[in-house]
Amino acid sequence: MASSAVTSSQSPRPPRPNLAFRRLRGQRSPGEFAAAVRRAAREIEERVSCDARYIGRVEAGEIRCPNYAYERVFLHMFPGRTLTDLGFSPRSSVRGRGARDTDEAPPPHTTSPAYTTGETEETYETYDTQDPYGTHENHEESDVQRRAFMTGGTATVAAASLGPFGITFGAPAADRRVHRVGTSEAGALEEAVRRIRLLDDRHGADGLYRRAAAPLRTAYELLDAGTTRQTTADRLYAGAGELAISVGWLAHDSGRFEDARSHYAEALATARMSGDPALEAHAFCNTAFLARDAGRPREAVRAAQAAQRAARPLGSPRLLSLLALREAGGWAGLADRPGCEQALVRAQTLFERGPSEADPEWMTFYGEAELEGLEAQCWSTLGDWTRAARHARRAAHLQDPHFTRNIALYTAELADDLARGGRPDEAALAGLRVLDLLGEVQSSRIQTMLAGTARVLLPHRRASGVSAFLERHASLPRIT
Structure with a gap:
C-alpha cells in the first residue's frame, strides 16, 4: 500500500x-x-482493497x-461502536503536523489514490482503497481471476470465477473479450444459484462457503458491466x-452469522434497486431466519412481516405459508405462545391451498x-419437548431422501427434543x-445441535x- 513518509515525530x-x-x-x-x-x-458505496495482510497489520x-x-x-459493520471501541487510538493522538483540526468531519468519497495528511504508515492508514479488483500484491483472490480480467473483460472473469461450480460460458477465457453481458452470462449466473442449492441440499454448507465467494463477486462484476437489454438486466x-x-x-448454516447478515443485506439492497418484490421477500425471509438463530427474535418477527408485505402481490400461498412460519419462530423466541400459535395456524392454512x-x-x-x-423448532423454543419431538419425527419421516442435509437436521432436532x-x-x-x-453432510449448525x-x-x-x-x-x- 502507498503510505506517507515517516516523520521525525x-x-x-x-x-x-x-x-x-x-x-x-x-x-x-x-x-x-x-x-x-x-x-x-x-453496501455503503465505499471502495477498500482490504486483504488478510491489512487485517494482520491492524x-x-x-x-x-x-x-x-x-x-x-x-x-457500518459494527453500528453503535466508536473507533476506540474497535481498539483504535483517537484520531487526534496519531495525526501528524500537517493534520486538520480534530473536530473536522470525514471527507466525502474521493478517487484520490493516496489521501494523506501527514500521518505515518505506522500509525495511520492512507487512502489506498480504490482498487475494486483486488490487485494488491497480497490480496487473497486468485491470480487466475485477476489475469482473466486483464486479458478478457468481464465475461472472462465470470468464466474464471464461476469455474469452482463447473459453470462456464462455453468459450475459452482468453477468447472472450466483451464489455457488455447478455443472456448467456445471465443463464450461467442462474445455473450457479441452482448448483449451489443442489450441493447444499446434499452435503451441507461448510465445504461450500469459500467456493461460493468467487461466483458472487462475479455476479456483481456482471452488474457493473451493464447490458443493453432491460430483460437481461x-x-x-x-x-x-x-x-x-x-x-x-x-x-x-456454517455459523458465520455476521457474514450471512452482510450477504442478506446485499441481496435486499439489490432487490430494492431493481424493484423486485420476489427477491425482497426472499431476502427478508432469510433475514428473519438468521435473526431467530442469532437470538434476535423481535427482529425475526419484523423481518418476516416485511417479507409478507412484499410477497402478498405475488400470488403464492406456499410462500406466504413459509413466511408465516418465519414469523412464528420469532414469536416463539419472544416466548409469546399465542402469537406463535396464530402464525402456525396461518402457515398451515396457507400451505393447504x-x-x-x-x-x-x-x-x-x-x-x-x-x-x-419448522413447527418442531417453534415448540422446542417454547419448551414443549413432547410436541416438538412429534413434529420432528414426522419431518424426518416425510423428507425426500434427496435432501440429505435436511434429514440430518430434522433427526438432530428430534434427538435434542427427546x-x-x-x-x-x-x-x-x-x-x-x-x-x-x-x-455426507457438513453443517456446523447440525454439529452444534448434536453437541x-x-x-x-x-x-x-x-x-x-x-x-x-x-x-x-x-x-x-x-467445530472451528
Whole structure:
C-alpha cells in the first residue's frame, strides 16, 4: 500500500496489539474477515482493497487509526461502536503536523489514490482503497481471476470465477473479450444459484462457503458491466440477489452469522434497486431466519412481516405459508405462545391451498417435511419437548431422501427434543442416525445441535445406547 513518509515525530515504541479488533474477527480467518470488510464497503458505496495482510497489520497494532474510508466501513459493520471501541487510538493522538483540526468531519468519497495528511504508515492508514479488483500484491483472490480480467473483460472473469461450480460460458477465457453481458452470462449466473442449492441440499454448507465467494463477486462484476437489454438486466439483478442469498445461507448454516447478515443485506439492497418484490421477500425471509438463530427474535418477527408485505402481490400461498412460519419462530423466541400459535395456524392454512405457478423456484425445499420441521423448532423454543419431538419425527419421516442435509437436521432436532424431554435412550438412537449421515453432510449448525444433545445426555452416560452415542460424538473433529 502507498503510505506517507515517516516523520521525525514518529514514536519509536513497538506497536501494541489491537485485541479488541481481534475479538471482533472471532473464528473467521483474516482472509474471510477481509472479504466481509469489502462486502460492507460495497453496501455503503465505499471502495477498500482490504486483504488478510491489512487485517494482520491492524491486529498487530501497526495501524493505530484507519483512514476515513476504512473508518466508515468499520462503523457500518459494527453500528453503535466508536473507533476506540474497535481498539483504535483517537484520531487526534496519531495525526501528524500537517493534520486538520480534530473536530473536522470525514471527507466525502474521493478517487484520490493516496489521501494523506501527514500521518505515518505506522500509525495511520492512507487512502489506498480504490482498487475494486483486488490487485494488491497480497490480496487473497486468485491470480487466475485477476489475469482473466486483464486479458478478457468481464465475461472472462465470470468464466474464471464461476469455474469452482463447473459453470462456464462455453468459450475459452482468453477468447472472450466483451464489455457488455447478455443472456448467456445471465443463464450461467442462474445455473450457479441452482448448483449451489443442489450441493447444499446434499452435503451441507461448510465445504461450500469459500467456493461460493468467487461466483458472487462475479455476479456483481456482471452488474457493473451493464447490458443493453432491460430483460437481461432484470435477470442479472435477480440472479445476483439470489446468489447473495444462497451464499448468505451457506454462511448462516456454517455459523458465520455476521457474514450471512452482510450477504442478506446485499441481496435486499439489490432487490430494492431493481424493484423486485420476489427477491425482497426472499431476502427478508432469510433475514428473519438468521435473526431467530442469532437470538434476535423481535427482529425475526419484523423481518418476516416485511417479507409478507412484499410477497402478498405475488400470488403464492406456499410462500406466504413459509413466511408465516418465519414469523412464528420469532414469536416463539419472544416466548409469546399465542402469537406463535396464530402464525402456525396461518402457515398451515396457507400451505393447504397447495402449490401454485407463482411459487418461487428457490422454494423447492418447502414441502410438508419442512413445515413439520419448522413447527418442531417453534415448540422446542417454547419448551414443549413432547410436541416438538412429534413434529420432528414426522419431518424426518416425510423428507425426500434427496435432501440429505435436511434429514440430518430434522433427526438432530428430534434427538435434542427427546433428550430434553426425558427420553435418553430414544435420543441416543436418533443421535446415532445423525452421526451416520455426517459423512455426507457438513453443517456446523447440525454439529452444534448434536453437541447440545450430548451435554444433555451426559448424566445418562451409563446407559448402553447413550454411551455409544457419546463415544462416537466425542470422536468427531471439533467445530472451528
